[in-house]
Amino acid sequence: MFVTLAAVEAPEVPASYPAARPSAARRVRRALPPFLYLTPGLGCLAVWTYRPLAEAARLSFYSWNLLPSRPKVPVGLDNYADVLQLPQLRSSLWLTVTIIVCLLPFSVVLPTIVALLTQQVRGRANAVYRALVFAPVLVAPVASAAIWEWLLDPRHGGVDRLLGSPVNWLHERGPAQLAVIVITGWHLLGFAVLVVAAGLAGINDDYAAAAQLDGATRRQIIRWITLPLLSPTLVLLALMTVLLSGQLTFPLIDTLTQGGPGDATTNVYYLLWEYGFKSFNAGLAAAAGLVFFLGFGMVAGCLVWLFEKLSFHDN
Amino acid sequence: MSRIQIDGLTKCFSKVTAVDRVSLDINHGDFLVLLGPSGCGKSTLLRMIAGLIEPSSGRVLLDGRDVTFTPPRERDMAMVFQSYALYPHLTVERNIGFPLRSRRRPRAEIREKVREAAELLELADLLDRRPRQLSGGQRQRVAVGRALVRDPGAFLMDEPLSNLDAKLRTATRGQLRALHHRLGSTIVYVTHDQVEAMTMATRVAVLNAGRLEQVGSPTEVYDRPASAFVADFLGAPPMNLLPVRAESHSGRVRLFAPGIEVALWEAGDFPARDIVMGVRPEHLVTVPTTAESPMFRGRVETVENLGSEEVAQCAVGDATLLVRGPRPLGLRPGEQVAVDAAADRLHMFDQASGHRLRWRAPDVSPSPPASLSPPSSSPPSSPRAVFASRSARPV
Ligand SMILES: Nc1ncnc2c1ncn2[C@@H]1O[C@H](COP(=O)(O)OP(=O)(O)OP(=O)(O)O)[C@@H](O)[C@H]1O
Ligand SMILES: [Mg+2]
Numbered sequence: 163m164f165v166t167l168a169a170v171e172a173p174e175v176p177a178s179y180p181a182a183r184p185s186a187a188r189r190v191r192r193a194l195p196p197f198l199y200l201t202p203g204l205g206c207l208a209v210w211t212y213r214p215l216a217e218a219a220r221l222s223f224y225s226w227n228l229l230p231s232r233p234k235v236p237v238g239l240d241n242y243a244d245v246l247q248l249p250q251l252r253s254s255l256w257l258t259v260t261i262i263v264c265l266l267p268f269s270v271v272l273p274t275i276v277a278l279l280t281q282q283v284r285g286r287a288n289a290v291y292r293a294l295v296f297a298p299v300l301v302a303p304v305a306s307a308a309i310w311e312w313l314l315d316p317r318h319g320g321v322d323r324l325l326g327s328p329v330n331w332l333h334e335r336g337p338a339q340l341a342v343i344v345i346t347g348w349h350l351l352g353f354a355v356l357v358v359a360a361g362l363a364g365i366n367d368d369y370a371a372a373a374q375l376d377g378a379t380r381r382q383i384i385r386w387i388t389l390p391l392l393s394p395t396l397v398l399l400a401l402m403t404v405l406l407s408g409q410l411t412f413p414l415i416d417t418l419t420q421g422g423p424g425d426a427t428t429n430v431y432y433l434l435w436e437y438g439f440k441s442f443n444a445g446l447a448a449a450a451g452l453v454f455f456l457g458f459g460m461v462a463g464c465l466v467w468l469f470e471k472l473s474f475h476d477n
Numbered sequence: 478m479s480r481i482q483i484d485g486l487t488k489c490f491s492k493v494t495a496v497d498r499v500s501l502d503i504n505h506g507d508f509l510v511l512l513g514p515s516g517c518g519k520s521t522l523l524r525m526i527a528g529l530i531e532p533s534s535g536r537v538l539l540d541g542r543d544v545t546f547t548p549p550r551e552r553d554m555a556m557v558f559q560s561y562a563l564y565p566h567l568t569v570e571r572n573i574g575f576p577l578r579s580r581r582r583p584r585a586e587i588r589e590k591v592r593e594a595a596e597l598l599e600l601a602d603l604l605d606r607r608p609r610q611l612s613g614g615q616r617q618r619v620a621v622g623r624a625l626v627r628d629p630g631a632f633l634m635d636e637p638l639s640n641l642d643a644k645l646r647t648a649t650r651g652q653l654r655a656l657h658h659r660l661g662s663t664i665v666y667v668t669h670d671q672v673e674a675m676t677m678a679t680r681v682a683v684l685n686a687g688r689l690e691q692v693g694s695p696t697e698v699y700d701r702p703a704s705a706f707v708a709d710f711l712g713a714p715p716m717n718l719l720p721v722r723a724e725s726h727s728g729r730v731r732l733f734a735p736g737i738e739v740a741l742w743e744a745g746d747f748p749a750r751d752i753v754m755g756v757r758p759e760h761l762v763t764v765p766t767t768a769e770s771p772m773f774r775g776r777v778e779t780v781e782n783l784g785s786e787e788v789a790q791c792a793v794g795d796a797t798l799l800v801r802g803p804r805p806l807g808l809r810p811g812e813q814v815a816v817d818a819a820a821d822r823l824h825m826f827d828q829a830s831g832h833r834l835r836w837r838a839p840d841v842s843p844s845p846p847a848s849l850s851p852p853s854s855s856p857p858s859s860p861r862a863v864f865a866s867r868s869a870r871p872v
Contacts, residue, residue: 366560366562368558368560368562369562369564371524371527371529371549371556371558371562372556372558372562372564372623373564373575373579374528374529374548374549374550375527375528375529375549375550375554375555375556376555376575376576376579376623377550377576377579377580377627378550378575378579379550379579382579386564386575386579387564390566391565391566
């Protein structure tokens with residue numbers, strides 16, 4: 163007769179192990195440390211970002227001229243209605259979009275070209291060229307604005323002498339806009355080149371090697387392999403351009419043109435600032451700020467979604 | 478149709494010489510395995526053949542044409558990378574079709590060829606997936622598919638199986654061998670796994686620290702290792718390598734060391750010298766301790782069970798001797814043991830250079846007898862018989 167030999171038998175598991183679960187207080191104490199570590203960061207965020215945001219939201223429903231002695235008068239949605247009827251709103255929005263679009267070549271296209279061209283440069287030469295490209299990033303915007311003001315001086319400035327044409331850069335509509343865009347781009351370029359170079363370094367060399375053996379030319383490799391794998395980095399740069407164009411252009415506009423001539427260089431950020439701190443219309447500025455906050459939030463959301471979609475989790 | 482000739486190929490990185498004057502002639506249809514430990518320069522050599530690394534000196538000839546400075550695109554070779562290097566943003570179909578697409582073939586032809594390759598490699602159901610949605614074995618097959626889709630003159634493979642588990646590796650080895658049979662094309666295959674080398678290669682080239690140690694069929698390399706390094710590298714457990722003194726003793730060649738006493742063929746006087754004697758664990762047999770004159774006497778230290786076989790580790794003098802045989806070996810730790818081997822299973826190597834030694838009886842014949850078989854002609858009586866180290870490789 164055959165008898166089956168048992169394999170390793172699983173022992174009977176009792177319905178509940180006695181006294182294995184730690185007490186509730188103990189579990190809380192164990193789960194606490196990560197949150198404790200997070201408190202300073204969260205605290206700063208709450209105090210410096212979310213509280214002002216909430217304050218601004220509240221302020222947007224009042225009329226107030228920033229004087230502590232004057233009362234805040236609740237006005238409901240009037241501020242929002244005023245924002246949408248502001249005479250300069252359209253032109254400043256349009257200018258904001260123009261600036262962002264015109265900055266993209268400096269933050270995405272040029273850096274990609276520069277990084278691809280200099281990819282082959284190795285060793286010390288590479289460090290030197292990177293330092294050269296990155297240097298403008300280190301110059302404080304206000305300081306560089308002062309230098310550029312001097313360079314852009316009509317007739318005697320370096321730019322006019324170089325071009326040989328007497329353009330009054332900061333006091334004519336088109337040239338003033340161009341100057342703001344180009345100087346911001348000049349600031350941005352070095353940083354963007356570094357970001358693209360880091361993105362390129364993160365792409366495994368084997369892909370290019372494999373593509374070479376598969377018969378692809380250098381251009382095909384760039385078009386079919388490198389750029390698609392670099393696209394998350396490029397989207398990130400575009401996102402940065404959209405979100406930071408305000409911060410980057412503001413000091414230049416404020417120092418060089420003060421939004422002029424006329425309102426030629428008044429973008430929405432500068433407009434907002436003018437209403438809040440020059441016309442002392444805090445409620446209106448807060449309402450405008452919130453409207454732009456939501457608008458840019460949506461644009462950023464789209465770009466983040468695109469970024470996620472383009473990341474291939476290269477392993 | 479591809480014959481690859483490598484002529485004195487050298488690659489120096491700033492400090493290390495990764496590949497040192499390697500010459501190889503790879504015939505059309507060869508399955509050549511480049512075998513060696515990690516860091517010995519296998520990948521560097523393969524990448525020089527592919528054209529991805531420019532050699533410091535030396536030449537690469539493809540069908541007699543010098544391609545040393547030809548870009549990889551124009552060498553008719555396909556490579557499977559260790560990382561597979563599948564393009565992560567492309568589907569399996571586009572990955573496999575990439576070599577055709579970059580050559581601007583018509584779309585219909587690409588689809589047809591990709592389908593053929595996918596069917597051959599059983600990938601037909603996976604064509605729409607991205608590489609990250611594939612298992613390791615499937616990725617490996619896609620990489621092979623991308624290599625063979627355009628029917629290249631030669632395949633270069635850099636450890637393509639090292640990311641697979643043991644079972645899949647065995648299966649894939651068989652598939653690659655079958656593929657080689659079917660296509661009949663030249664394959665240069667890099668590995669540090671001797672089992673892959675022994676089972677797949679038609680020829681094996683063993684590299685050590687950038688230098689070529691031996692080239693030959695798997696049998697040759699295993700049975701007649703050209704150096705102590707090759708002897709040690711091939712075989713698991715590796716060959717026993719024991720330092721002994723070789724001298725003339727009452728008209729015979731005698732090798733001895735504590736616990737070792739080997740009497741070989743008759744020979745005249747020759748200068749005594751220290752050499753390294755090698756014998757594979759599976760060629761050793763235990764004999765009764767009462768036996769007349771066993772080659773080795775020692776004490777069993779441990780016995781390892783490999784399932785079908787056992788390996789006993791014995792202390793012989795100061796050295797360790799591994800004995801391998803079918804289970805049960807009948808040995809117990811602590812026992813005294815006597816071990817013997819057939820004389821023609823012994824290998825001898827120079828102590829300094831590690832090169833294989835052979836016996837040369839002077840003034841007997843212009844073509845001396847093979848390695849360790851005793852001289853077939855009349856025993857040499859000349860007092861100047863010597864162990865000669867073959868000039869192992871041309872420099
Ligand atoms: N780009 C490089 N710069 C400097 N040294 C290098 C470079 N590439 C390889 N080496 C060195 O050359 C030697 C051979 O490297 P190689 O990659 O060919 O080894 P391998 O035999 O393929 O090893 P493994 O089996 O680990 O892949 C190593 O010592 C390595 O450190
Ligand atoms: Mg390698």
